[in-house]
Amino acid sequence: MxxxxxxxxxxxxxxxxxxxxxxxxxxxxxxxxxxxxxxxxxxxxxxxxxxxxxxxxxxxxxxxxxxxxxxxxxxxxxxxxxxxxxxTNTDDHHHFYFEKTGVLQDIPGDHVVVKQLPEPPPGTEIRRVDVIVRLGAGT
Amino acid sequence: MxxxxxxxxxxxxxxxxxxxxxxxxxxxxxxxxxxxxxxxxxxxxxxxxxxxxxxxxxxxxxxxxxxxxxxxxxxxxxxxxxxxxxxTNTDDHHHFYFEKTGVLQDIPGDHVVVKQLPEPPPGTEIRRVDVIVRLGAGT
DNA sequence: CGGCAATTTAGAATCCCTCTAAGTTATTGA
DNA sequence: TCAATAACTTAGAGGGATTCTAAATTGCCG
CATH class of the missing domain: 1.10.10.10 (Winged helix-like DNA-binding domain superfamily/Winged helix DNA-binding domain)
Incomplete structure:
Protein backbone atom coordinates (compact mmCIF):
# COMPACT_ATOMS: atom_id res chain seq x y z
CA MET A 1 0.00 0.00 0.00
CA THR A 88 7.90 3.26 15.49
CA ASN A 89 6.82 6.80 16.24
CA THR A 90 9.96 8.74 17.09
CA ASP A 91 8.30 12.14 17.23
CA ASP A 92 7.91 13.87 20.55
CA HIS A 93 4.85 12.30 22.09
CA HIS A 94 3.59 10.44 25.13
CA HIS A 95 1.61 7.33 26.02
CA PHE A 96 -1.52 5.87 27.44
CA TYR A 97 -0.86 2.54 29.08
CA PHE A 98 -3.78 0.17 29.69
CA GLU A 99 -2.65 -1.65 32.80
CA LYS A 100 -5.15 -4.43 32.35
CA THR A 101 -4.26 -5.40 28.82
CA GLY A 102 -0.69 -4.18 28.52
CA VAL A 103 -1.62 -2.14 25.45
CA LEU A 104 0.30 1.03 24.76
CA GLN A 105 -1.23 3.90 22.79
CA ASP A 106 0.18 7.17 21.55
CA ILE A 107 -1.02 10.49 22.85
CA PRO A 108 -0.40 13.06 20.15
CA GLY A 109 2.39 15.45 21.09
CA ASP A 110 0.31 18.57 21.37
CA HIS A 111 -2.08 17.03 23.86
CA VAL A 112 0.31 17.01 26.76
CA VAL A 113 2.26 19.99 27.95
CA VAL A 114 4.87 19.68 30.63
CA LYS A 115 5.69 22.92 32.36
CA GLN A 116 7.89 24.21 35.11
CA LEU A 117 10.49 21.56 34.62
CA PRO A 118 13.25 22.26 37.11
CA GLU A 119 16.81 22.81 36.00
CA PRO A 120 18.66 19.56 35.56
CA PRO A 121 21.41 19.13 38.15
CA PRO A 122 24.78 20.59 37.15
CA GLY A 123 26.78 18.49 34.73
CA THR A 124 23.70 16.82 33.31
CA GLU A 125 21.31 17.52 30.51
CA ILE A 126 17.82 16.34 29.75
CA ARG A 127 17.82 13.50 27.27
CA ARG A 128 14.12 12.92 27.15
CA VAL A 129 10.95 13.46 29.11
CA ASP A 130 8.62 10.48 29.23
CA VAL A 131 5.01 10.88 30.27
CA ILE A 132 3.00 7.74 30.87
CA VAL A 133 -0.69 8.02 31.65
CA ARG A 134 -1.68 4.79 33.34
CA LEU A 135 -5.26 3.71 32.81
CA GLY A 136 -7.43 1.30 34.74
CA ALA A 137 -11.03 0.20 34.40
CA GLY A 138 -13.39 3.13 34.83
CA THR A 139 -16.37 3.32 37.14
CA MET B 1 0.05 13.31 51.84
CA THR B 88 8.62 5.52 49.91
CA ASN B 89 7.21 8.82 48.75
CA THR B 90 3.64 8.17 47.70
CA ASP B 91 2.72 11.79 47.19
CA ASP B 92 2.10 13.09 43.72
CA HIS B 93 5.56 13.76 42.32
CA HIS B 94 7.87 12.88 39.49
CA HIS B 95 11.45 11.73 38.89
CA PHE B 96 14.84 12.53 37.53
CA TYR B 97 16.60 9.45 36.29
CA PHE B 98 20.38 9.50 35.86
CA GLU B 99 20.87 7.09 32.99
CA LYS B 100 24.54 6.66 33.70
CA THR B 101 24.32 5.73 37.35
CA GLY B 102 20.81 4.34 37.62
CA VAL B 103 20.03 6.79 40.41
CA LEU B 104 16.48 7.98 40.79
CA GLN B 105 15.65 11.33 42.40
CA ASP B 106 12.38 12.99 43.31
CA ILE B 107 11.20 16.15 41.63
CA PRO B 108 8.89 17.92 44.04
CA GLY B 109 5.29 17.81 42.87
CA ASP B 110 4.91 21.50 42.25
CA HIS B 111 7.85 21.67 39.90
CA VAL B 112 6.18 19.83 37.06
CA VAL B 113 2.84 20.70 35.63
CA VAL B 114 1.16 18.47 33.10
CA LYS B 115 -1.49 20.23 31.05
CA GLN B 116 -3.88 19.44 28.27
CA LEU B 117 -4.16 15.83 29.20
CA PRO B 118 -6.62 14.27 26.79
CA GLU B 119 -9.74 12.50 28.00
CA PRO B 120 -9.03 8.91 28.85
CA PRO B 121 -10.74 6.52 26.44
CA PRO B 122 -14.29 5.54 27.45
CA GLY B 123 -14.53 2.91 30.14
CA THR B 124 -11.16 3.83 31.58
CA GLU B 125 -9.88 6.20 34.18
CA ILE B 126 -6.49 7.66 34.89
CA ARG B 127 -4.73 5.79 37.67
CA ARG B 128 -1.55 7.77 37.66
CA VAL B 129 0.57 10.02 35.52
CA ASP B 130 4.27 9.25 35.58
CA VAL B 131 6.77 11.78 34.38
CA ILE B 132 10.37 10.65 34.04
CA VAL B 133 13.03 13.17 33.14
CA ARG B 134 15.95 11.22 31.77
CA LEU B 135 19.35 12.79 32.30
CA GLY B 136 22.64 12.19 30.58
CA ALA B 137 26.07 13.69 30.94
CA GLY B 138 26.10 17.36 30.05
CA THR B 139 28.29 18.91 27.40
C1' DC C 1 -2.58 -23.58 75.00
C1' DG C 2 -4.51 -25.65 70.44
C1' DG C 3 -5.79 -25.07 65.98
C1' DC C 4 -5.75 -22.80 61.80
C1' DA C 5 -4.93 -19.50 58.47
C1' DA C 6 -1.43 -16.35 57.24
C1' DT C 7 3.23 -16.00 56.44
C1' DT C 8 7.90 -17.32 55.38
C1' DT C 9 11.25 -19.89 53.05
C1' DA C 10 14.74 -22.44 50.07
C1' DG C 11 15.22 -23.78 45.95
C1' DA C 12 13.44 -24.60 41.54
C1' DA C 13 11.43 -22.46 37.77
C1' DT C 14 10.46 -18.79 34.56
C1' DC C 15 10.82 -14.87 31.89
C1' DC C 16 13.43 -11.59 29.24
C1' DC C 17 17.29 -10.61 27.49
C1' DT C 18 22.51 -10.85 26.43
C1' DC C 19 26.62 -13.23 25.34
C1' DT C 20 29.69 -16.44 22.93
C1' DA C 21 31.79 -18.65 19.41
C1' DA C 22 31.17 -20.42 15.08
C1' DG C 23 29.09 -20.09 10.60
C1' DT C 24 27.26 -16.94 6.86
C1' DT C 25 26.89 -12.87 3.95
C1' DA C 26 27.52 -8.22 2.09
C1' DT C 27 30.99 -5.18 0.55
C1' DT C 28 35.47 -3.69 -0.90
C1' DG C 29 39.17 -3.25 -3.87
C1' DA C 30 42.52 -5.32 -6.89
C1' DT D 1 34.96 -10.66 -11.18
C1' DC D 2 36.38 -12.75 -7.00
C1' DA D 3 38.71 -13.44 -3.12
C1' DA D 4 39.57 -11.10 1.38
C1' DT D 5 37.56 -8.99 5.03
C1' DA D 6 34.52 -7.06 8.04
C1' DA D 7 29.81 -7.10 9.30
C1' DC D 8 26.16 -9.85 10.45
C1' DT D 9 23.44 -13.88 12.08
C1' DT D 10 22.62 -17.66 14.98
C1' DA D 11 21.88 -21.59 18.33
C1' DG D 12 22.45 -22.38 22.53
C1' DA D 13 24.44 -21.29 26.86
C1' DG D 14 24.39 -17.89 30.38
C1' DG D 15 22.57 -14.39 33.50
C1' DG D 16 19.77 -11.27 36.26
C1' DA D 17 15.51 -10.28 38.23
C1' DT D 18 11.46 -12.02 39.71
C1' DT D 19 7.83 -15.56 40.70
C1' DC D 20 6.37 -20.09 41.99
C1' DT D 21 5.92 -24.27 44.90
C1' DA D 22 5.37 -26.97 48.63
C1' DA D 23 6.74 -27.52 53.15
C1' DA D 24 7.83 -25.43 57.62
C1' DT D 25 6.86 -21.75 60.79
C1' DT D 26 4.38 -18.18 63.17
C1' DG D 27 0.86 -14.93 64.79
C1' DC D 28 -3.77 -14.74 66.38
C1' DC D 29 -8.19 -16.13 68.17
C1' DG D 30 -10.85 -18.26 71.38
Whole structure:
Protein backbone atom coordinates (compact mmCIF):
# COMPACT_ATOMS: atom_id res chain seq x y z
CA MET A 1 0.00 0.00 0.00
CA UNK A 2 2.57 2.47 1.12
CA UNK A 3 5.60 1.57 -0.91
CA UNK A 4 4.72 4.17 -3.50
CA UNK A 5 5.92 6.86 -1.18
CA UNK A 6 9.28 8.14 -2.30
CA UNK A 7 11.42 7.44 0.74
CA UNK A 8 9.54 4.86 2.70
CA UNK A 9 11.25 1.77 1.36
CA UNK A 10 12.94 -0.44 3.90
CA UNK A 11 16.14 -0.54 1.91
CA UNK A 12 16.25 3.20 1.61
CA UNK A 13 15.63 3.56 5.29
CA UNK A 14 18.50 1.27 6.24
CA UNK A 15 20.88 2.94 3.81
CA UNK A 16 20.10 6.32 5.26
CA UNK A 17 21.17 5.29 8.76
CA UNK A 18 24.16 3.30 7.58
CA UNK A 19 22.99 -0.19 8.43
CA UNK A 20 23.77 -2.96 6.01
CA UNK A 21 20.58 -4.05 4.31
CA UNK A 22 20.57 -7.72 5.16
CA UNK A 23 17.67 -10.03 4.46
CA UNK A 24 16.71 -10.06 8.15
CA UNK A 25 16.87 -6.32 8.68
CA UNK A 26 14.91 -5.65 5.52
CA UNK A 27 12.17 -8.04 6.54
CA UNK A 28 11.96 -6.64 10.06
CA UNK A 29 11.94 -3.08 8.77
CA UNK A 30 9.02 -3.91 6.50
CA UNK A 31 7.10 -5.50 9.34
CA UNK A 32 7.75 -2.50 11.53
CA UNK A 33 7.27 0.42 9.20
CA UNK A 34 4.98 -0.66 6.39
CA UNK A 35 1.71 -0.25 8.20
CA UNK A 36 1.50 2.82 10.33
CA UNK A 37 2.81 3.41 13.82
CA UNK A 38 3.16 0.47 16.13
CA UNK A 39 4.28 -0.62 19.58
CA UNK A 40 5.91 -4.02 19.64
CA UNK A 41 7.95 -6.20 21.92
CA UNK A 42 10.82 -8.31 20.64
CA UNK A 43 8.81 -11.49 21.15
CA UNK A 44 5.86 -10.09 19.21
CA UNK A 45 7.97 -9.01 16.28
CA UNK A 46 9.73 -12.33 16.22
CA UNK A 47 6.35 -14.04 16.18
CA UNK A 48 5.24 -11.93 13.24
CA UNK A 49 8.40 -12.71 11.36
CA UNK A 50 7.99 -16.42 11.91
CA UNK A 51 4.33 -16.18 10.86
CA UNK A 52 5.45 -14.42 7.70
CA UNK A 53 7.93 -17.22 7.00
CA UNK A 54 10.93 -14.98 7.57
CA UNK A 55 13.80 -17.01 8.97
CA UNK A 56 15.25 -14.88 11.75
CA UNK A 57 16.41 -15.68 15.25
CA UNK A 58 15.18 -14.01 18.39
CA UNK A 59 18.71 -12.78 19.08
CA UNK A 60 18.73 -10.97 15.77
CA UNK A 61 15.36 -9.41 16.52
CA UNK A 62 16.80 -8.04 19.74
CA UNK A 63 19.96 -6.83 18.01
CA UNK A 64 17.98 -5.21 15.26
CA UNK A 65 15.56 -3.45 17.56
CA UNK A 66 18.45 -1.97 19.49
CA UNK A 67 20.30 -0.94 16.35
CA UNK A 68 17.18 0.69 14.97
CA UNK A 69 16.72 2.50 18.26
CA UNK A 70 20.31 3.72 18.32
CA UNK A 71 19.85 4.90 14.73
CA UNK A 72 16.74 6.86 15.63
CA UNK A 73 14.31 4.71 13.69
CA UNK A 74 12.59 3.51 16.85
CA UNK A 75 12.20 4.64 20.41
CA UNK A 76 12.10 2.42 23.46
CA UNK A 77 9.28 2.74 25.96
CA UNK A 78 9.50 1.27 29.45
CA UNK A 79 6.19 0.82 31.23
CA UNK A 80 6.44 -2.50 33.02
CA UNK A 81 9.32 -4.18 34.72
CA UNK A 82 10.81 -6.90 32.58
CA UNK A 83 9.44 -6.00 29.19
CA UNK A 84 10.42 -3.39 26.63
CA UNK A 85 8.24 -1.91 23.95
CA UNK A 86 9.60 -0.36 20.79
CA UNK A 87 7.68 2.47 19.18
CA THR A 88 7.90 3.26 15.49
CA ASN A 89 6.82 6.80 16.24
CA THR A 90 9.96 8.74 17.09
CA ASP A 91 8.30 12.14 17.23
CA ASP A 92 7.91 13.87 20.55
CA HIS A 93 4.85 12.30 22.09
CA HIS A 94 3.59 10.44 25.13
CA HIS A 95 1.61 7.33 26.02
CA PHE A 96 -1.52 5.87 27.44
CA TYR A 97 -0.86 2.54 29.08
CA PHE A 98 -3.78 0.17 29.69
CA GLU A 99 -2.65 -1.65 32.80
CA LYS A 100 -5.15 -4.43 32.35
CA THR A 101 -4.26 -5.40 28.82
CA GLY A 102 -0.69 -4.18 28.52
CA VAL A 103 -1.62 -2.14 25.45
CA LEU A 104 0.30 1.03 24.76
CA GLN A 105 -1.23 3.90 22.79
CA ASP A 106 0.18 7.17 21.55
CA ILE A 107 -1.02 10.49 22.85
CA PRO A 108 -0.40 13.06 20.15
CA GLY A 109 2.39 15.45 21.09
CA ASP A 110 0.31 18.57 21.37
CA HIS A 111 -2.08 17.03 23.86
CA VAL A 112 0.31 17.01 26.76
CA VAL A 113 2.26 19.99 27.95
CA VAL A 114 4.87 19.68 30.63
CA LYS A 115 5.69 22.92 32.36
CA GLN A 116 7.89 24.21 35.11
CA LEU A 117 10.49 21.56 34.62
CA PRO A 118 13.25 22.26 37.11
CA GLU A 119 16.81 22.81 36.00
CA PRO A 120 18.66 19.56 35.56
CA PRO A 121 21.41 19.13 38.15
CA PRO A 122 24.78 20.59 37.15
CA GLY A 123 26.78 18.49 34.73
CA THR A 124 23.70 16.82 33.31
CA GLU A 125 21.31 17.52 30.51
CA ILE A 126 17.82 16.34 29.75
CA ARG A 127 17.82 13.50 27.27
CA ARG A 128 14.12 12.92 27.15
CA VAL A 129 10.95 13.46 29.11
CA ASP A 130 8.62 10.48 29.23
CA VAL A 131 5.01 10.88 30.27
CA ILE A 132 3.00 7.74 30.87
CA VAL A 133 -0.69 8.02 31.65
CA ARG A 134 -1.68 4.79 33.34
CA LEU A 135 -5.26 3.71 32.81
CA GLY A 136 -7.43 1.30 34.74
CA ALA A 137 -11.03 0.20 34.40
CA GLY A 138 -13.39 3.13 34.83
CA THR A 139 -16.37 3.32 37.14
CA MET B 1 0.05 13.31 51.84
CA UNK B 2 0.52 9.78 52.83
CA UNK B 3 0.70 10.41 56.51
CA UNK B 4 -0.42 13.36 58.54
CA UNK B 5 0.19 11.66 61.82
CA UNK B 6 3.30 12.37 63.77
CA UNK B 7 3.66 8.82 64.99
CA UNK B 8 5.07 6.73 62.25
CA UNK B 9 6.07 3.53 63.97
CA UNK B 10 6.33 0.50 61.80
CA UNK B 11 3.85 -1.47 63.86
CA UNK B 12 1.30 1.30 63.68
CA UNK B 13 1.78 1.61 59.98
CA UNK B 14 1.19 -2.08 59.34
CA UNK B 15 -1.86 -2.17 61.57
CA UNK B 16 -3.41 0.70 59.73
CA UNK B 17 -3.27 -1.08 56.38
CA UNK B 18 -4.30 -4.43 57.79
CA UNK B 19 -1.07 -6.35 57.38
CA UNK B 20 -0.03 -8.70 60.11
CA UNK B 21 2.99 -7.25 61.88
CA UNK B 22 5.43 -10.09 61.49
CA UNK B 23 9.05 -9.86 62.45
CA UNK B 24 10.07 -9.57 58.79
CA UNK B 25 7.55 -6.96 57.82
CA UNK B 26 8.36 -4.85 60.86
CA UNK B 27 12.06 -4.94 60.13
CA UNK B 28 11.57 -4.06 56.47
CA UNK B 29 9.15 -1.27 57.33
CA UNK B 30 11.74 0.23 59.67
CA UNK B 31 14.44 0.05 57.04
CA UNK B 32 12.14 1.66 54.51
CA UNK B 33 10.43 4.38 56.49
CA UNK B 34 12.64 5.33 59.39
CA UNK B 35 15.00 7.64 57.57
CA UNK B 36 13.32 9.87 55.04
CA UNK B 37 12.22 9.13 51.53
CA UNK B 38 14.04 6.50 49.57
CA UNK B 39 14.16 4.63 46.28
CA UNK B 40 15.17 1.00 46.65
CA UNK B 41 15.25 -2.18 44.66
CA UNK B 42 14.38 -5.53 46.18
CA UNK B 43 17.99 -6.63 46.08
CA UNK B 44 19.15 -3.48 47.81
CA UNK B 45 16.62 -3.78 50.57
CA UNK B 46 17.46 -7.41 51.07
CA UNK B 47 21.11 -6.44 51.30
CA UNK B 48 20.35 -3.87 53.96
CA UNK B 49 18.32 -6.37 55.92
CA UNK B 50 21.10 -8.90 55.84
CA UNK B 51 23.61 -6.23 56.84
CA UNK B 52 21.36 -5.37 59.78
CA UNK B 53 21.29 -9.02 60.82
CA UNK B 54 17.61 -9.37 59.97
CA UNK B 55 16.87 -12.90 58.82
CA UNK B 56 14.61 -12.54 55.82
CA UNK B 57 14.56 -14.23 52.45
CA UNK B 58 14.64 -12.44 49.13
CA UNK B 59 11.26 -13.92 48.28
CA UNK B 60 9.78 -12.29 51.35
CA UNK B 61 11.32 -8.96 50.44
CA UNK B 62 9.60 -9.17 47.06
CA UNK B 63 6.31 -10.21 48.63
CA UNK B 64 6.50 -7.44 51.18
CA UNK B 65 7.37 -4.74 48.67
CA UNK B 66 4.36 -5.72 46.59
CA UNK B 67 2.06 -5.89 49.58
CA UNK B 68 3.23 -2.48 50.75
CA UNK B 69 2.66 -1.12 47.27
CA UNK B 70 -0.83 -2.58 47.08
CA UNK B 71 -1.55 -1.06 50.48
CA UNK B 72 -0.41 2.36 49.36
CA UNK B 73 2.68 2.55 51.55
CA UNK B 74 5.00 2.49 48.54
CA UNK B 75 4.82 3.26 44.88
CA UNK B 76 6.58 1.38 42.13
CA UNK B 77 8.65 3.26 39.60
CA UNK B 78 9.66 1.65 36.32
CA UNK B 79 12.52 3.34 34.53
CA UNK B 80 14.58 0.55 33.08
CA UNK B 81 13.61 -2.78 31.71
CA UNK B 82 14.40 -5.54 34.14
CA UNK B 83 14.53 -3.64 37.40
CA UNK B 84 11.88 -2.12 39.65
CA UNK B 85 12.36 0.67 42.12
CA UNK B 86 10.10 1.20 45.08
CA UNK B 87 9.57 4.73 46.34
CA THR B 88 8.62 5.52 49.91
CA ASN B 89 7.21 8.82 48.75
CA THR B 90 3.64 8.17 47.70
CA ASP B 91 2.72 11.79 47.19
CA ASP B 92 2.10 13.09 43.72
CA HIS B 93 5.56 13.76 42.32
CA HIS B 94 7.87 12.88 39.49
CA HIS B 95 11.45 11.73 38.89
CA PHE B 96 14.84 12.53 37.53
CA TYR B 97 16.60 9.45 36.29
CA PHE B 98 20.38 9.50 35.86
CA GLU B 99 20.87 7.09 32.99
CA LYS B 100 24.54 6.66 33.70
CA THR B 101 24.32 5.73 37.35
CA GLY B 102 20.81 4.34 37.62
CA VAL B 103 20.03 6.79 40.41
CA LEU B 104 16.48 7.98 40.79
CA GLN B 105 15.65 11.33 42.40
CA ASP B 106 12.38 12.99 43.31
CA ILE B 107 11.20 16.15 41.63
CA PRO B 108 8.89 17.92 44.04
CA GLY B 109 5.29 17.81 42.87
CA ASP B 110 4.91 21.50 42.25
CA HIS B 111 7.85 21.67 39.90
CA VAL B 112 6.18 19.83 37.06
CA VAL B 113 2.84 20.70 35.63
CA VAL B 114 1.16 18.47 33.10
CA LYS B 115 -1.49 20.23 31.05
CA GLN B 116 -3.88 19.44 28.27
CA LEU B 117 -4.16 15.83 29.20
CA PRO B 118 -6.62 14.27 26.79
CA GLU B 119 -9.74 12.50 28.00
CA PRO B 120 -9.03 8.91 28.85
CA PRO B 121 -10.74 6.52 26.44
CA PRO B 122 -14.29 5.54 27.45
CA GLY B 123 -14.53 2.91 30.14
CA THR B 124 -11.16 3.83 31.58
CA GLU B 125 -9.88 6.20 34.18
CA ILE B 126 -6.49 7.66 34.89
CA ARG B 127 -4.73 5.79 37.67
CA ARG B 128 -1.55 7.77 37.66
CA VAL B 129 0.57 10.02 35.52
CA ASP B 130 4.27 9.25 35.58
CA VAL B 131 6.77 11.78 34.38
CA ILE B 132 10.37 10.65 34.04
CA VAL B 133 13.03 13.17 33.14
CA ARG B 134 15.95 11.22 31.77
CA LEU B 135 19.35 12.79 32.30
CA GLY B 136 22.64 12.19 30.58
CA ALA B 137 26.07 13.69 30.94
CA GLY B 138 26.10 17.36 30.05
CA THR B 139 28.29 18.91 27.40
C1' DC C 1 -2.58 -23.58 75.00
C1' DG C 2 -4.51 -25.65 70.44
C1' DG C 3 -5.79 -25.07 65.98
C1' DC C 4 -5.75 -22.80 61.80
C1' DA C 5 -4.93 -19.50 58.47
C1' DA C 6 -1.43 -16.35 57.24
C1' DT C 7 3.23 -16.00 56.44
C1' DT C 8 7.90 -17.32 55.38
C1' DT C 9 11.25 -19.89 53.05
C1' DA C 10 14.74 -22.44 50.07
C1' DG C 11 15.22 -23.78 45.95
C1' DA C 12 13.44 -24.60 41.54
C1' DA C 13 11.43 -22.46 37.77
C1' DT C 14 10.46 -18.79 34.56
C1' DC C 15 10.82 -14.87 31.89
C1' DC C 16 13.43 -11.59 29.24
C1' DC C 17 17.29 -10.61 27.49
C1' DT C 18 22.51 -10.85 26.43
C1' DC C 19 26.62 -13.23 25.34
C1' DT C 20 29.69 -16.44 22.93
C1' DA C 21 31.79 -18.65 19.41
C1' DA C 22 31.17 -20.42 15.08
C1' DG C 23 29.09 -20.09 10.60
C1' DT C 24 27.26 -16.94 6.86
C1' DT C 25 26.89 -12.87 3.95
C1' DA C 26 27.52 -8.22 2.09
C1' DT C 27 30.99 -5.18 0.55
C1' DT C 28 35.47 -3.69 -0.90
C1' DG C 29 39.17 -3.25 -3.87
C1' DA C 30 42.52 -5.32 -6.89
C1' DT D 1 34.96 -10.66 -11.18
C1' DC D 2 36.38 -12.75 -7.00
C1' DA D 3 38.71 -13.44 -3.12
C1' DA D 4 39.57 -11.10 1.38
C1' DT D 5 37.56 -8.99 5.03
C1' DA D 6 34.52 -7.06 8.04
C1' DA D 7 29.81 -7.10 9.30
C1' DC D 8 26.16 -9.85 10.45
C1' DT D 9 23.44 -13.88 12.08
C1' DT D 10 22.62 -17.66 14.98
C1' DA D 11 21.88 -21.59 18.33
C1' DG D 12 22.45 -22.38 22.53
C1' DA D 13 24.44 -21.29 26.86
C1' DG D 14 24.39 -17.89 30.38
C1' DG D 15 22.57 -14.39 33.50
C1' DG D 16 19.77 -11.27 36.26
C1' DA D 17 15.51 -10.28 38.23
C1' DT D 18 11.46 -12.02 39.71
C1' DT D 19 7.83 -15.56 40.70
C1' DC D 20 6.37 -20.09 41.99
C1' DT D 21 5.92 -24.27 44.90
C1' DA D 22 5.37 -26.97 48.63
C1' DA D 23 6.74 -27.52 53.15
C1' DA D 24 7.83 -25.43 57.62
C1' DT D 25 6.86 -21.75 60.79
C1' DT D 26 4.38 -18.18 63.17
C1' DG D 27 0.86 -14.93 64.79
C1' DC D 28 -3.77 -14.74 66.38
C1' DC D 29 -8.19 -16.13 68.17
C1' DG D 30 -10.85 -18.26 71.38
Missing amino acids: SDLRPYSGALERLRRVGLRPTRQRLALARLLFDKGHRHVTAEQLHGEAVAAAVRVSLATVYNTLHQFTAAGLLSEVVVEPGRSYFD | SDLRPYSGALERLRRVGLRPTRQRLALARLLFDKGHRHVTAEQLHGEAVAAAVRVSLATVYNTLHQFTAAGLLSEVVVEPGRSYFD
